[in-house]
Amino acid sequence: MERTEQELRRLEELDLLEQAGLTAYPYSFEKTHNALDILKNYSDENSAEFSNVSIAGRIMAIRRMGKAAFCHILDASGKIQIYMRKDDIPDFYDNLKYLDIGDIIGVKGFVFRTKTGEISVHTKEIQLLCKSITPLPVPKEETDEQGNKIIHDAFTDKETRYRQRYVDLIVNYPIRDVFIKRSKIISQMRKYFDEKGWLEVETPILQPIYGGASARPFVTHHNALDIPLYLRIADELYLKRLIVGGFEGVYEISKNFRNEGMDKMHNPEFTSMEIYVAYKDYNWMMEMTEDVINTIANEVLGTTDINYDGKNISLQKPFKREKMFDLFKKYIGKDIFGASLQELLQIAEENKVELPANAPYSKIIDEIFSELVQPNLINPTFVIDYPIEISPLAKKHRNQEGLVERFELFINGSEVANAFTELNDPRDQRNRLEQQAIERAKGDEEAMVLDEDFLHALEIGMPPTAGLGIGIDRLVMLLTGQTSIRDVLFFPQLKPEK
RNA sequence: GACUCGGUAGCUCAGCUGGUAGAGCAUUAGACUUUUAAUCUAAGGGCCAUGGGUUCGAUCCCCGUCCGAGUCACCA
Numbered sequence: 001m002e003r004t005e006q007e008l009r010r011l012e013e014l015d016l017l018e019q020a021g022l023t024a025y026p027y028s029f030e031k032t033h034n035a036l037d038i039l040k041n042y043s044d045e046n047s048a049e050f051s052n053v054s055i056a057g058r059i060m061a062i063r064r065m066g067k068a069a070f071c072h073i074l075d076a077s078g079k080i081q082i083y084m085r086k087d088d089i090p091d092f093y094d095n096l097k098y099l100d101i102g103d104i105i106g107v108k109g110f111v112f113r114t115k116t117g118e119i120s121v122h123t124k125e126i127q128l129l130c131k132s133i134t135p136l137p138v139p140k141e142e143t144d145e146q147g148n149k150i151i152h153d154a155f156t157d158k159e160t161r162y163r164q165r166y167v168d169l170i171v172n173y174p175i176r177d178v179f180i181k182r183s184k185i186i187s188q189m190r191k192y193f194d195e196k197g198w199l200e201v202e203t204p205i206l207q208p209i210y211g212g213a214s215a216r217p218f219v220t221h222h223n224a225l226d227i228p229l230y231l232r233i234a235d236e237l238y239l240k241r242l243i244v245g246g247f248e249g250v251y252e253i254s255k256n257f258r259n260e261g262m263d264k265m266h267n268p269e270f271t272s273m274e275i276y277v278a279y280k281d282y283n284w285m286m287e288m289t290e291d292v293i294n295t296i297a298n299e300v301l302g303t304t305d306i307n308y309d310g311k312n313i314s315l316q317k318p319f320k321r322e323k324m325f326d327l328f329k330k331y332i333g334k335d336i337f338g339a340s341l342q343e344l345l346q347i348a349e350e351n352k353v354e355l356p357a358n359a360p361y362s363k364i365i366d367e368i369f370s371e372l373v374q375p376n377l378i379n380p381t382f383v384i385d386y387p388i389e390i391s392p393l394a395k396k397h398r399n400q401e402g403l404v405e406r407f408e409l410f411i412n413g414s415e416v417a418n419a420f421t422e423l424n425d426p427r428d429q430r431n432r433l434e435q436q437a438i439e440r441a442k443g444d445e446e447a448m449v450l451d452e453d454f455l456h457a458l459e460i461g462m463p464p465t466a467g468l469g470i471g472i473d474r475l476v477m478l479l480t481g482q483t484s485i486r487d488v489l490f491f492p493q494l495k496p497e498k
Numbered sequence: 499g500a501c502u503c504g505g506u507a508g509c510u511c512a513g514c515u516g517g518u519a520g521a522g523c524a525u526u527a528g529a530c531u532u533u534u535a536a537u538c539u540a541a542g543g544g545c546c547a548u549g550g551g552u553u554c555g556a557u558c559c560c561c562g563u564c565c566g567a568g569u570c571a572c573c574a
Contacts, residue, residue, distance in 0.1 A: 004543090005507095005508085005526090006524075007508085065532090068531035070532075081533085083531095083532070085532095101524080112532095114532050116533080118533090135508045135509085135525085138524050142534090142535045143534085153509055153510040156510075157566085158567060162566090171509090213574080215574080258573080260572070265574085370574085418574080471574080474574095494566080
């Protein structure tokens with residue numbers, strides 16, 4: 001391994017510190033406060049309560065001035081300034097020159113306010129808790145007259161930020177808010193479902209037959225069984241088996257895997273939430289969906305008004321509800337319900353919607369929708385009643401031939417949720433999956449695979465059920481203002497280096 | 499997968515019409531006991547992503563490769 005000049009120097013310093021009798025990697029440290037506890041609660045009146053604090057954190061800046069020094073340390077709550085004088089720590093002070101940005105220290109002392117007014121900790125005892133060998137990027141932070149923070153030499157290289165997220169989290173400290181919000185969004189969602197009495201469950205990730213969505217899977221191999229296994233593309237079919245089994249509300253928050261392209265909206269592994277509730281239909285599910293999103297926004301953000309990508313979006317319920325074919329009418333000026341393949345192709349051509357060669361009917365509808373309608377759906381909109389061809393797991397519409405009871409929720413032109421009144425007539429389900437098998441035989445790699453055991457479960461009998469899937473990553477993007485999925489994942493998929 | 503842009507010091511970047519590199523921060527040495535982008539003085543640090551080509555000579559021009567970003571395509 002090649003080491004840089006700075007790393008070699010730090011390794012030497014580490015030796016020197018150890019020769020001086022210090023432990024560079026001790027086992028624990030007793031903290032009494034976080035940086036934020038002190039900054040928020042300290043005042044000149046109650047300073048006595050802060051006469052003996054113990055804090056720890058990573059050195060982010062150090063200013064040595066002869067026989068006194070200042071540094072800023074960063075802990076999980078934020079940054080705080082430390083003041084050190086040779087008089088107070090005579091034994092340690094000479095070692096200060098061997099401390100670097102990136103080292104972790106523990107400090108005991110009293111809180112005070114400096115001449116310039118910054119709340120700081122005056123060190124009485126100091127201990128090295130971890131010596132850092134590899135230098136961190138060193139951005140500088142300036143506060144201008146208006147109190148705005150200006151970052152100089154920010155650590156901006158996306159590739160390194162994603163590959164070394166641990167560095168990114170330290171140096172670009174504010175990004176941790178996105179991940180904290182992500183965690184809160186998920187726990188609020190869980191809380192909402194748990195309070196309703198629905199059961200969080202786990203179903204197989206390794207599946208002998210994949211299903212529940214139209215996508216290409218990852219394939220792996222089980223050695224002992226000597227069979228191929230697929231990483232799940234959706235939870236749907238297993239969760240419905242559990243409804244058959246007698247649970248009346250089950251949900252799962254989990255990773256799905258799709259072997260497809262990656263871009264700002266797609267990562268090969270992504271998190272989704274799927275929930276199935278017995279005796280309900282998609283109308284009920286729409287209300288539940290807007291309620292859960294509304295609740296999460298209020299709990300996590302404290303508001304339902306968000307700004308995303310320069311657009312103001314209201315998550316106030318109720319959300320708009322639009323029938324899919326009404327939207328077609330609205331945005332292409334034509335009723336295409338029941339249109340022939342020829343007519344659809346013509347519309348696609350007129351509107352410059354590009355289609356793959358020999359696209360099936362369902363694909364064309366889908367393309368026309370995503371090109372001409374979807375981008376217009378900025379405020380939350382439930383698009384309801386889809387053509388049967390593109391929804392093989394949804395129940396036939398109770399009033400209208402050729403449609404199913406399905407909705408998708410679009411916000412800012414992007415799909416956030418997908419739901420239907422679940423198809424529970426085993427005869428119809430078999431027909432539809434057989435139709436998929438035909439599409440598959442014709443070369444549609446994404447068409448669903450027929451799962452006999454799933455059909456068997458439906459033949460045992462599944463009560464009327466409503467099902468919903470929410471793309472957690474996209475919801476998090478929306479609620480945190482991020483425009484790339486990579487920025488809501490700690491470790492987005494990248495090509496291996498070299 | 500296609501196109502565009504990018505890869506130069508630990509970090510952020512500059513580098514002219516081709517003449518083998520520059521700044522700030524970081525680092526090192528010195529000064530400084532309330533600094534805060536600390537300051538002042540001095541110094542070190544580079545296989546210019548990578549492999550070829552053109553040229554007397556390539557960070558720069560040409561071709562290939564790798565990695566990333568963006569757009570499109572594929573894809574919910």
